[in-house]
Amino acid sequence: MTDATQQSPMLAVPASQTADADSGRQAGGFATAMPWILQYWRVALRWKWVIIGTIIACLVAGAIYTMLAERIYTATARIEISRTESKVLGNMSGVEPERGGRVEQEFYQTQYNLLRARSQAERVAKSLNLARDPAYLAAFGGKAPPSSLRVMSKAELDAATRSVAGRLSGAVQIKPVVGSALVDISVSTPDPELSAKIANSWAENFISANLERRYDSASYARRFLEEQLASTKAKMEEAERDMMSYAERQGILTIAQSDSSDPKAPSVERSITATDLVALNDALNKATIERIAAESALGAATGQASATASGSPSVSNLRQRKSDLQAEYAKLMVIFQPDYPPAQALDRQIKEIDRAIATEQNQVGGSSVAAARAAYNAALSREQELRSRVGGTRTNLVDERRRSVQYGILQREVDTNRELYDGLLQRYKEVGIAGGVGTNNVAIVDRALRPGGPSSPKLMNNMFTALLIGLALAALLTVILAQIDTTVRDPAEAQEVTDLPLLGVIPDTDNELAIEEVRDRKSSQSEAYLSVQTALRFSTTQGVPRSLMCTSTRKGEGKSTSSYALALSLHRIGRTAIVVDCDLRSPSVHRLAGVANGAGTSNFLSGNNDIMSMIRRDESDQLPFITAGPMPPNAAELLSSDRIVDLIAALSQHFQHVVLDAPPVLGLADSPLLASKVEGVVYCVEAEGARTNAIRYSLARLRGAGATLLGVVLTKFDEKRAYYGYGYEYGYGYADAQPGE
Structure with a gap:
C-alpha cells in the first residue's frame, strides 16, 4: 500500500512541473520582467x-x-594687451601682418603663455625679494630667514628664487576676459596683502619684460644690420676696385654728367670717346650748314656771272660747239663703249670746251665769283675734315663699347652694392630711433586691491x-x-533561482511568535498560507498531495512554521491533516504548539508501533501533530529506514494529508532521504536569507534523490523594503474598523 502511495501516478509527472511553474507565475502575477528604474529603486531601498x-x-x-x-585670499589685477605691430625696419613690420582670426588667436595665446612662463615667476620673485620676505615665508608655512641668509651665495639665492617661482606658478591664474583684450591676473595666498602685492608685481613685471623683449628685438636688429652694413660695404669697395682696374687696363675713361635742367636728377657717366663724338657731331652739323650756305652763295654768284657772260659771242660759239660734240658723243655711245677711242677724243674736246667756257665766264664774272668759290671750298674742306674725324671717332666708340661690356657689368654690381648699402644704412638709422622710443602694447587697467574676504x-x-x-x-x-549579495530578494528571483513554480509569498512579521499571526484568521500570514494551500491544489491533477514535506536550505527559514501553517490551512477548510516533526536534530513543532516534546517520531522509528498514542492536538485549533520525540544518536539511519514509510502509511489511514516538517537540506542527509518517501516537496526560501549557490546545491541534492518538487514558498518577505508590494493587508483591517462599518 505504501509503495502504491509513493508511486502515485498523479505526482509521477516531473515534466508537468514546468507547466505548473508557468501557470503559477501567470496565476500569481509574478512577472520576472521589471522596469529597470524600479529595479534600481528596489536596490536603492535595499x-x-x-x-x-x-x-x-x-x-x-x-x-x-x-x-x-586654510583660508585663501585672491587678489586680481587686470591688464590690457593690444594687438599692435612694432615697426623695426622702415615700412617693414616687426611682427607678421594680420591674416585673420588664426593669427589673432596665436598672438593672444602667446601672450597668455608668456604670463604663465617660469621666467615671469622668477622676475616677480626677484623683484619682490620673496626668498627673504618673512610675510611670504609665513604665508606658505616657512620661517623668517635668519640673518645668515642675508649673505647667501648666488647659487643659494638662485635656488631659493627658483623654489619660490615654482610656488608662485601654482598660486597664479591667468584668466582672459572673453570677447576682449583684457586679461585677469589672479593670485591666491593665505595673506591678503601678499596676494595683492604679487598680483600688481606680476602685471608690472610683465610690462617691463615686454619692453625688454622689444628692446632686445631692436638690439638684435641693430647688430644684424651692422653686420650686413660691414659686409655690403666690403663688397661695394671690392666691386669699385675691380671696375677701376678693368677701366685702367682697357683704357676706358668716363666723366660724370648731370642734367642742368634738373639738379636733383642723378649724374650719368659717359666715356670721353662718346663725349668727343657728340662734340664732333655737333661741329659737323655746323660745318655742313656752313658748306650749304657757301654753296648757295657760290651758286648765286655764278648765276649772276653766267647771266652777264651769256651775251658774249665767244661763249655762245663755245656752247654751240659743245652741243654738237655732245650729239656726236651720244650717237657713238649707242653703238660703242666709253673707252672707244673716237668717243674718248670727243669727251676730251667737250671738257676742253667746258674749261674754255668757265675761263670765259670767269673773265666776264669778275672777283665776286672767285670770292664765293673760295668760301665754298673752305667750308667744304672743313666739312670733309670733320666728317672724317666723326667717322674715326665712331669707329673708336664702337670698339670702346665692345670693350665696355664687362665694364658695364662691373658698374652695375657697384651700383647694386651702393643701393644695398644706402638702404641698410637708412634702416639702421630707423632701428636706432625705434629702439629708443620704447613703445608698449600692455597697460594696467585695474590694480589689485586687498581682498575683503577669503575666496576659499x-x-x-x-x-x-x-x-x-x-x-x-x-x-x-x-x-x-x-x-556581492546573492541572496533571493523577491518572488521573481525565487522563481529564477529555484526554477520552480512560486506557490506563495509569506510576508515578514514583527511578532516574535509568528505562529500567533498564523492562527489569526485575519492576518496577512494566515491569508498567505491559504494562498499557498490553494496553489498546492493546482500543483497536481489530484489536488493537494496526501503526503508532503516542507524543507529549506538552512534552518531558520520558516519551514517549520510553513509546515504547521499548511496543515492548519487544510484543517480549516475541512480537510483532515496532521503535522509530523521529522527534524529530529532541531525539533520545532512542539514549540509552535506550545507543548513539551514528548513521545513522537523518533519513538515510532525506533520500533514503537502505537502511533495513535503519539498524536496530540493544538488546544486553540485542535490541529493534530506529532512531535519529534527524544533526539536519537542516529537520526539519518532512522529516517532512511522503511519505518518512515510505515509512519506515512499509518497516518494516511486516518488523515487525508500528512505534512512532514523535514530538516534543512544543507549539510544533512535527512531531507533527501525523506523527499523520496513523500508525494511532494515544498521548498521554503527565506527572503534575503540563504545564498543562491547554496539554494541551487540543495535543490540539486533533492532532485538527485528523486524528489518531486511542487514549488517554492518565499518566506519572511518585506514588500516595503524590496519595493514589491502585494497588498497583503487589503481586506484585513477589521480590527481598526469602526462599529457599524
Missing part, C-alpha cells in the same frame, strides 16, 4: 542605510574640511562637492554590495 550613511559621512567630512582648511574654502561649494562624492561613493558601494 541598501538605503548604506547610501544615507555614506552621503552623511561625506557631508560631515566636507564640513570638517571646510572648517579646518567655500562652504556651499565644498558641501556640494561632498554631496557629489557621497552620491558617487554610495552608488559604487551599492553596486558592489548588490553584486
Whole structure:
C-alpha cells in the first residue's frame, strides 16, 4: 500500500512541473520582467542605510574640511594687451601682418603663455625679494630667514628664487576676459596683502619684460644690420676696385654728367670717346650748314656771272660747239663703249670746251665769283675734315663699347652694392630711433586691491562637492554590495533561482511568535498560507498531495512554521491533516504548539508501533501533530529506514494529508532521504536569507534523490523594503474598523 502511495501516478509527472511553474507565475502575477528604474529603486531601498550613511559621512567630512582648511585670499589685477605691430625696419613690420582670426588667436595665446612662463615667476620673485620676505615665508608655512641668509651665495639665492617661482606658478591664474583684450591676473595666498602685492608685481613685471623683449628685438636688429652694413660695404669697395682696374687696363675713361635742367636728377657717366663724338657731331652739323650756305652763295654768284657772260659771242660759239660734240658723243655711245677711242677724243674736246667756257665766264664774272668759290671750298674742306674725324671717332666708340661690356657689368654690381648699402644704412638709422622710443602694447587697467574676504574654502561649494562624492561613493558601494549579495530578494528571483513554480509569498512579521499571526484568521500570514494551500491544489491533477514535506536550505527559514501553517490551512477548510516533526536534530513543532516534546517520531522509528498514542492536538485549533520525540544518536539511519514509510502509511489511514516538517537540506542527509518517501516537496526560501549557490546545491541534492518538487514558498518577505508590494493587508483591517462599518 505504501509503495502504491509513493508511486502515485498523479505526482509521477516531473515534466508537468514546468507547466505548473508557468501557470503559477501567470496565476500569481509574478512577472520576472521589471522596469529597470524600479529595479534600481528596489536596490536603492535595499541598501538605503548604506547610501544615507555614506552621503552623511561625506557631508560631515566636507564640513570638517571646510572648517579646518586654510583660508585663501585672491587678489586680481587686470591688464590690457593690444594687438599692435612694432615697426623695426622702415615700412617693414616687426611682427607678421594680420591674416585673420588664426593669427589673432596665436598672438593672444602667446601672450597668455608668456604670463604663465617660469621666467615671469622668477622676475616677480626677484623683484619682490620673496626668498627673504618673512610675510611670504609665513604665508606658505616657512620661517623668517635668519640673518645668515642675508649673505647667501648666488647659487643659494638662485635656488631659493627658483623654489619660490615654482610656488608662485601654482598660486597664479591667468584668466582672459572673453570677447576682449583684457586679461585677469589672479593670485591666491593665505595673506591678503601678499596676494595683492604679487598680483600688481606680476602685471608690472610683465610690462617691463615686454619692453625688454622689444628692446632686445631692436638690439638684435641693430647688430644684424651692422653686420650686413660691414659686409655690403666690403663688397661695394671690392666691386669699385675691380671696375677701376678693368677701366685702367682697357683704357676706358668716363666723366660724370648731370642734367642742368634738373639738379636733383642723378649724374650719368659717359666715356670721353662718346663725349668727343657728340662734340664732333655737333661741329659737323655746323660745318655742313656752313658748306650749304657757301654753296648757295657760290651758286648765286655764278648765276649772276653766267647771266652777264651769256651775251658774249665767244661763249655762245663755245656752247654751240659743245652741243654738237655732245650729239656726236651720244650717237657713238649707242653703238660703242666709253673707252672707244673716237668717243674718248670727243669727251676730251667737250671738257676742253667746258674749261674754255668757265675761263670765259670767269673773265666776264669778275672777283665776286672767285670770292664765293673760295668760301665754298673752305667750308667744304672743313666739312670733309670733320666728317672724317666723326667717322674715326665712331669707329673708336664702337670698339670702346665692345670693350665696355664687362665694364658695364662691373658698374652695375657697384651700383647694386651702393643701393644695398644706402638702404641698410637708412634702416639702421630707423632701428636706432625705434629702439629708443620704447613703445608698449600692455597697460594696467585695474590694480589689485586687498581682498575683503577669503575666496576659499567655500562652504556651499565644498558641501556640494561632498554631496557629489557621497552620491558617487554610495552608488559604487551599492553596486558592489548588490553584486556581492546573492541572496533571493523577491518572488521573481525565487522563481529564477529555484526554477520552480512560486506557490506563495509569506510576508515578514514583527511578532516574535509568528505562529500567533498564523492562527489569526485575519492576518496577512494566515491569508498567505491559504494562498499557498490553494496553489498546492493546482500543483497536481489530484489536488493537494496526501503526503508532503516542507524543507529549506538552512534552518531558520520558516519551514517549520510553513509546515504547521499548511496543515492548519487544510484543517480549516475541512480537510483532515496532521503535522509530523521529522527534524529530529532541531525539533520545532512542539514549540509552535506550545507543548513539551514528548513521545513522537523518533519513538515510532525506533520500533514503537502505537502511533495513535503519539498524536496530540493544538488546544486553540485542535490541529493534530506529532512531535519529534527524544533526539536519537542516529537520526539519518532512522529516517532512511522503511519505518518512515510505515509512519506515512499509518497516518494516511486516518488523515487525508500528512505534512512532514523535514530538516534543512544543507549539510544533512535527512531531507533527501525523506523527499523520496513523500508525494511532494515544498521548498521554503527565506527572503534575503540563504545564498543562491547554496539554494541551487540543495535543490540539486533533492532532485538527485528523486524528489518531486511542487514549488517554492518565499518566506519572511518585506514588500516595503524590496519595493514589491502585494497588498497583503487589503481586506484585513477589521480590527481598526469602526462599529457599524
